[in-house]
Amino acid sequence: MTTTPTSSRPAVRRTRGLQASRTRVALLLLVPMLLVLAAVAGYPLLRTIYLSFTEYNILQDPAPKWIGLGNYWFTTDEGVGLGVLQTPEWWQSVWNTVRFTLGSVLLETVLGLAFALIINSKIRGRGLLRTAILVPWAIPTVVSAQMWNWMYNDSFGIISQWGQKLGFLHTGESFLSNPDTAMAALVAVDVWKTTPFMALLLLAGLQTIPSDMYEAADVDGASPWTQFWRLTLPLLMPALLVALIFRTLDALRVFDMPYIVKGNAPETITMSIYARQELILNSQFGFGSAISVMIFLIIMVFTAIYVTSLRVRFD
Amino acid sequence: MNSKNPTVRTLTQIALWVVALIVLFYVLFPFYWAVKTSLTGPAQLSSEALAWFPTHVTWQNFRDVFAGQPFGRNLLNSVVVASGTVILSLLLSALAAYALGKFRFKGKSILMYIILAVSVFPQIAVLSGLYTMIKTFSLYNTWGGLILSYMIFTLPFTVWTLTAFVREIPTELEEAAYVDGASPLQTLFQVLLPVMTPALVTTGLLAFINAWNEYLFALTFTSDNTAKTVPVAIANFSGATIYENPFGQIMAASVIVTIPLIILVLVFQRNIVSGLTAGAVKG
Numbered sequence: 001m002t003t004t005p006t007s008s009r010p011a012v013r014r015t016r017g018l019q020a021s022r023t024r025v026a027l028l029l030l031v032p033m034l035l036v037l038a039a040v041a042g043y044p045l046l047r048t049i050y051l052s053f054t055e056y057n058i059l060q061d062p063a064p065k066w067i068g069l070g071n072y073w074f075t076t077d078e079g080v081g082l083g084v085l086q087t088p089e090w091w092q093s094v095w096n097t098v099r100f101t102l103g104s105v106l107l108e109t110v111l112g113l114a115f116a117l118i119i120n121s122k123i124r125g126r127g128l129l130r131t132a133i134l135v136p137w138a139i140p141t142v143v144s145a146q147m148w149n150w151m152y153n154d155s156f157g158i159i160s161q162w163g164q165k166l167g168f169l170h171t172g173e174s175f176l177s178n179p180d181t182a183m184a185a186l187v188a189v190d191v192w193k194t195t196p197f198m199a200l201l202l203l204a205g206l207q208t209i210p211s212d213m214y215e216a217a218d219v220d221g222a223s224p225w226t227q228f229w230r231l232t233l234p235l236l237m238p239a240l241l242v243a244l245i246f247r248t249l250d251a252l253r254v255f256d257m258p259y260i261v262k263g264n265a266p267e268t269i270t271m272s273i274y275a276r277q278e279l280i281l282n283s284q285f286g287f288g289s290a291i292s293v294m295i296f297l298i299i300m301v302f303t304a305i306y307v308t309s310l311r312v313r314f315d
Numbered sequence: 316m317n318s319k320n321p322t323v324r325t326l327t328q329i330a331l332w333v334v335a336l337i338v339l340f341y342v343l344f345p346f347y348w349a350v351k352t353s354l355t356g357p358a359q360l361s362s363e364a365l366a367w368f369p370t371h372v373t374w375q376n377f378r379d380v381f382a383g384q385p386f387g388r389n390l391l392n393s394v395v396v397a398s399g400t401v402i403l404s405l406l407l408s409a410l411a412a413y414a415l416g417k418f419r420f421k422g423k424s425i426l427m428y429i430i431l432a433v434s435v436f437p438q439i440a441v442l443s444g445l446y447t448m449i450k451t452f453s454l455y456n457t458w459g460g461l462i463l464s465y466m467i468f469t470l471p472f473t474v475w476t477l478t479a480f481v482r483e484i485p486t487e488l489e490e491a492a493y494v495d496g497a498s499p500l501q502t503l504f505q506v507l508l509p510v511m512t513p514a515l516v517t518t519g520l521l522a523f524i525n526a527w528n529e530y531l532f533a534l535t536f537t538s539d540n541t542a543k544t545v546p547v548a549i550a551n552f553s554g555a556t557i558y559e560n561p562f563g564q565i566m567a568a569s570v571i572v573t574i575p576l577i578i579l580v581l582v583f584q585r586n587i588v589s590g591l592t593a594g595a596v597k598g
Contacts, residue, residue, distance in 0.1 A: 026418035033411035044444030138580040140528040142546035143569040156364035253437035256530040296440035
């Protein structure tokens with residue numbers, strides 16, 4: 001680039017030279033970050049994709065053995081389906097993850113919006129409220145999982161006690177131990193932990209709406225209800241959309257909270273928990289990698305939708 | 316809300332207050348419950364588990380956590396790993412953010428897309444690849460292995476946020492340094508970084524919280540207490556002890572790791588709210 005064809009005007013050449021040297025500097029500044037990113041993201045991802053085409057029990061096999069698409073789709077001579085896409089456990093984990101995602105994202109959006117509207121209203125002590133809702137966010141996920149585990153405890157848990165008193169549960173039963181309510185119990189933990197984050201994002205959105213729009217609506221005699229649906233909600237849409245998609249992506253890859261609270265229980269196993277179970281607990285690096293690749297593809301499809309629908313632009 | 320009728324106004328205020336109190340209770344109760352449980356001794360836990368207030372406040376659980384468990388070691392591991400992760404991420408991303416925020420070159424927006432893509436990586440997608448890599452380089456069960464693996468979620472975040480901050484810095488500062496003959500590195504470290512201090516603190520704090528809370532990699536890449544971090548220790552508490560109910564200790568350990576975070580969050584709450592929303596809205 002420095003040997004750009006001759007130009008009769010030296011000034012142009014000087015700016016070109018400057019431009020080229022700035023590009024070189026920029027590249028040098030970027031190299032360390034890019035190297036680390038390639039080492040922790042690029043290479044491991046490619047390696048995972050490669051392993052997903054192999055049969056590899058990391059404890060028994062000396063090396064991965066190439067089997068093509070067998071981990072994804074493979075039917076034995078007896079007609080038994082062994083590929084990921086043929087196993088009921090995978091589809092169970094997908095279904096669980098979908099239920100978890102829909103339930104938590106929906107509730108978090110509604111509750112988060114309510115929290116944001118309260119904090120944004122002219123109530124005294126809203127500073128205190130805003131500070132208080134940061135507490136669940138600040139508590140580590142593992143800690144909140146164990147806190148709720150204790151509150152869900154079948155004989156000593158306060159929530160189980162409430163459930164038993166109100167007649168939802170039998171004596172000695174908890175929302176967690178009952179397979180029908182276990183997923184709802186996990187959603188409740190996630191909602192408690194993450195609604196504040198949602199509320200903060202929406203609060204930021206609410207505060208960008210100029211107050212004179214509400215004054216104008218008041219003059220026109222619009223009721224608060226009408227104002228909310230016709231004014232607040234449409235103007236809040238961009239912030240709401242961003243928050244929604246962020247929460248969806250997080251919920252789709254959820255691992256820690258459900259794993260600590262319910263382990264590998266089939267009624268609540270999520271895609272990530274299933275992948276780790278096959279990879280680490282069962283040492284199936286080939287099959288487990290195929291599950292990981294499937295999760296990666298699902299997340300990437302969602303991200304693509306996010307980037308295109310919001311027209312995210314840089315620079 | 317802007318009603319002229321004073322009765323309606325008072326009623327609205329009261330209704331808002333009731334809702335606000337419900338919200339406060341909902342948000343704070345589980346934490347209160349954890350603190351209360353942590354102050355109840357193992358002998359009383361079964362009988363007082365459901366009591367609203369502790370009757371005999373005791374520090375027994377807090378002493379037991381350090382005496383009966385290698386919790387001190389877990390804390391040290393967490394502090395070293397989280398701090399190491401933050402320092403390394405900030406250093407690498409300060410260089411990168413300078414390039415991305417102030418330089419024009421081809422392929423920049425593609426690069427930004429790649430960084431965004433990495434920031435939404437499901438960690439599970441790299442787990443098997445990282446595992447074999449960490450084994451190969453003998454980083455399994457070490458601080459270094461954890462710090463390296465944590466880069467996958469801290470680095471995209473710090474690069475992204477710092478780039479947004481660098482872009483806001485007036486170009487005149489950099490031009491003045493250039494005219495004075497400063498090299499790019501001098502410009503970055505002596506001119507830009509001092510201006511960026513608030514951004515570095517906010518970004519570093521958020522990255523620290525994320526690294527402090529990380530569970531999947533810490534669980535998978537450690538085998539014993541040489542490198543096991545606090546989240547893994549707290550998650551594995553149950554069943555690891557012979558006590559009939561280890562929840563008193565679990566809650567004590569939980570309170571120990573949470574209090575510093577809550578203090579940090581309360582002190583820096585303004586920065587955190589702006590940092591969170593900036594990071595989220597810009598990707």
